Amino acid sequence: MEDAYARSVSEVLDFFGVDSSKGLTDFQVSQHARLYGKNGTPFWKLVFKQFDDLLVKILIAAALVSFLLALINGETGLIAFLEPSVILMILAANAAVGVITETNAEKALEELRAYQADIATVLRNGCFSILPATELVPGDIVEVSVGCKIPADMRMIEMLSGQLRVDQAILTGNWNICFCCIIFEVVLKPQNEKGLLPRIFMYQTVLIVFRCSLRCESSSVEKDLESTIATNAVYQDKTNILFSGTVVVAGRARAVVIGVGANTAMGSIRDSMLRTDDEATPLKKKLDEFGTFLAKVIAGICVLVWIVNIGHFRDPAHGGFLRGAIHYFKIAVALAVAAIPEGLPAVVTTCLALGTKRMARLNAIVRSLPSVETLGCTTVICSDKTGTLTTNMMSVSKICVVHSIKNGPEVAEFGVSGTTYAPEGFIFDNTGVQDCSILHFIYTTFVVLQLEFPAQLPCLLHIAMCSALCNESLLHYNPDKGNYEKIGESTEVALRVLAEKVGLPGFDSMPSALNMLSKHERASYCNHYWENQFKKVSVLEFSRDRKMMSVLCNHKQMEIMFSKGAPESIISRCTNILCNNDGSTIPIDAMLRAELDSRFNSFDLRRVSSLFSFAGKETLRCLALALKIMPMGQQTLSFDDENDLTFIGLVGMLDPPREEVRNAMISCMTAGIRVIVVTGDNKSTAESVCRKIGAFDHLVDYVGHSYTAAEFEELPGTQQTMALQRMALLTRVEPSHKRMLVEALQNQNEVVAMTGDGVNDAPALKKADIGIAMGSGTAVAKSASDMVLADDNFATIVAAVAEGRAIYNNTKQFIRYMISSNIGEVVCIFVAAVLGIPDTLAPVQLLWVNLVTDGLPATAIGFNKPDSDVMKAKPRKVSEAVVSGWLFFRYLVIGAYVGLATVAGFIWWFIYSETGPKLPYTELMNFDTCPTRETTYPCSIFEDRHPSTVAMTVLVVVEMFNALNNLSENQSLLVIPPWSNLWLVASIILTMLLHILILYVPPLSTLFSVTSLSWNEWAVILYLSFPVIIIDEVLKFFSRNSHGIRFNFRFRRYDALPKKELRDK
DSSP, X not given: OTTGXXXXXXXHHHHHTOBTTTBBOHHHHHHHXXXXXXXXXXXXXXXXXXXXXXXXXXXXXXXXXXXXXXXXXXXXXXXXXXXXXXXXXXXXXXXXXXXXXXXXXXHHHHHHHHHTOOEEEXXXXXXXXXXXXXXXXXXXXXXXXXXXXXXXXXXXXXXXXSOEEEEOHHHHOOXXXXXXEEEEOOOOOBOOOTTOOXXXXXXXXXXXXXXXXXXXXXXXXXXXXXXXXXXXXXXXXXXXXXXXXXEEEEOEEEEEEEEOGGGSSSTHHHXXXXXXXXXXXXXXXXXXXXXXXXXXXXXXXXXXXXXXXXXXXXXXXXXXXXXXXXXXXXXXXXXXXXXXXXXXXXXXXXXXXXXHHHHHHTTEEESOTHHHHHHTTOXXXXXXXXXXXXXXXXXXXXXXXXXXXXXXXXXXXXXXXXXXXXXXXOEEEOTTOOEEXXXXXXXXXXXXXXXXXXXXXXHHHHHHHHHHHSOOOEEEEETTTTEEEEESOHHHHHHHHHHHHHOOTTOTTHHHHHHTSOHHHHTTHHHHHHHTTBEEEEEEEEETTTTEEEEEEESSSOXXXXXXXOHHXXXXXXXXXXXXXXXXXXXXXHHHHHHHHHHHHHGGGTSSOOHHHHHHHSOEEEEEEEEEEEOTTOOOOOXXXXXXXXXXXXXXXXXXXXXXXXXXXXXXXXXXXXXXXXXXXXXXXXXXXXXXXXTTTTOSOOTTXXXXXXXXXXXXXXXXXXXXXXXXXXXXXXXXXXXXXXXXXXXXXXXXXXXXXXXXXXXXXXXXXXXXXXXXXXXHHHHHOSEEETTOOHHHHHHHHHHHHHHHHXXXXXXXXXXXXXXXXXXXXXXXXXXXXXXXXOHHHHHHHHHHHXXXXXHXXXXXXXXXXXXXXXXXXXXXXXXXXXXXXXXXXXXXXXXXXXXXXXXXXXXXXXXXXXXXXXXXXXXXXXXXXXXXXXXXXXXXXXXXXXXXXXXXHHHHHHHHHTTOSSSOTTTSOGGGOXXXXXXXXXXXXXXXXXXXXXXXXXXXXXXXXXXXXXXXXXXXXXXXXXXXXXXXXXXXXXXXXXXXXXXXXXXXXXXXXXXXX
């Protein structure tokens, strides 16, 4: 619908045939999907990409030259063109492996992107639900609020707040700096007077809900419902249209989808925005640089191999100098192709992508691959308290109201059972109760009275009404998971649950009647009852100076203002009190106010705690509720109206700590990772939570470890530096303090992970080395983050750090495997050339070894299980090279043995094998002069396939044993046995089956110039191959007991992998 901006709301809804109160039906959704429609690299490009390598091109050229020489010499038959044909076939197979590897890497990355899909709150079949934005169709009714990214082009149909502002600079280009502020946002809906007490009239109170908003000078645009009459309207003129990809910075509204996918204003630009950039990870950059360095070294060795063999160019076996030169040229190039790990970057990407998929199963969704590498370096985790260290499953646990004033102010306190979102629980009169805990009330010898009909009490009735009406969030039952879930803020959902527990007035069978409802109906039955009664007229949004917000409601020609806010702000504005015993309102004089303040603040001396002190001691969140009867016909509110209020009561909410957090804290301490709890709550509340989760277990006292943001800012510079090194808790924090904390820690060379969920947290998340957004957070926060926690759980962060360390270790292991094996191939050819013995391996055999040993086992190493001590080691330094010093020395030792064992197998057959000629070593060295002198053996013995078959098989088998060595960098195979990685065992078995296939199937054995082997030859191959495990076990022993031996070479030493540059200050 191209002209939706010029149509009225009713015209747009009629066009799509949708009811704004019910949304589309399932049939309409499928119909609209068919009617309006939905949304890599071409395969041939991937194939050609595999041949876009200098060494591969040189080898193809060598094969073509060999082919042309065969034609020039008049050679015919299969034998003449065998070698060039096999070279081309193996190159094609290598290309296929490369294509599969890169395709799998892309698929893995695409699956990761699917985890990051934008979501939308959609009204369908009369119920709200959260769906991926990709499932939206034109006609869908979508609700948007502050921090949401608009999922499609939409026409506004209903305003749910005083105003709606959208930052559409990404569309119009009007970028401006945005300043953060905190606002309160409220929605009030109509209710009738049925069941209300006659003297209290109709009113409601609203729960305080913190929201984040951006106040932007010109990049945010105010939206409205009116149609646009301008001709040739541009984006700025379409003030009733919400454009895909833009962000809501203030307010809340509902809109109908008018365009999706390519049919939006953003079009293809939006598609590119939704994708994560395929940036090269720091690890991949290091490997690319190392690959360039290694290629130069190996190319030099290959040239040296060719030069050393110049004397063999004229050997009669080659049929001439030119043929001999080409033969050794092909060996040198094949060696370079086999020895240079050109597929390493693709394998790295595959390993990282597979690892991040495992992390996604742990609910840690990685948005950028570089963050996987950084996770292993994390030294400090700055974690939010609410929802991350706690369950964020808020539940009202206490209500405090004034019972009567007749004999002095008498305060009544009610307890509420149930700590989940299930609308199951009871209201208790807490008279005489000693304490209550997270899960249940602790009953004592005192009488605890369960209220049979809570809604018959005036204060509880109106608190329930407020909870239902002043609420932006939703509670629904998920039949698939079998539990109740929230859509929106936990604090507001807790109030909805409270309204359900209080029930409705005027029904004697209310408790049993509610229990007869289905769970879907029960989720919001009482809430829906109140929502059908009242009409919202005007809203005064929260401001930090007032610390409260107010809303004006109309019911049968009566206007009532409800207010909610910080207790100190609300009570100071109250001039009357609602009494719970008879519903009367009593004026507050100076003496009564002083008495009430004294009672509320010292209430814990007589019974339980008052909510003021209780909030600090038992981590409750406290809200005060009030009301005011307004003049008839008033349609707007001003700040002056927020006086002469009638106090209703206080509500205390509990957010229990997560059970798994304590163990996660212990893991962090063991791993050398410091945790700083960052929260906006008051100091005593946060300290109480920290005691419960174990964040203070290692502290004798909290002095010097717990600060408010104001206290920290007041410290001199040197003391701030010292405080940062000891800090475990920072309270009363604003978003700007988070960024300040990140910068201060980074200046001390810490690697910082910071959590956040709001719009205002985005700068801190972007600045942190690892920005961690909550899955329930805003789209802005997620876009600025490196990782998203699907379950908002601190333990998931710790699990992600452990997985990140394991992924990095596995990456190092297959790098080690590939490089040490390739060094072995270089040593094999070079030593044979230096010793002057016949070629140990033909070019096609080298390529075959490269094909079967570099692919499957290297990738399977990425599935290694984490070392048992992965979270016992201290974080590695950011500047630490992936391979350097002692580790590179180990590579050289293993590589040297691989090469020498291969040469030893070749020489063994000539000198010691029962089926061999048993030549003296000097005869082997003078093989090239055999035709020119008399010998006791035929010169054709040097063309026998057995010695090169033995050498080739030794090379394959020793590399399979070397793959087992790489199950762990330092742990013995006795600790981490082979069957700990069944993928690696399977890849080794498959590799050996493929190798046996070419040995014992005649056509293949002819192609690769190999032959079948006897049991005796296999035994020798195993004898020569197995010691690589013993050698590596010895090196691992020294690594474990010497804490990493360091070699200080006298000559200039290049780090095997260039060090990562220090972060920009």
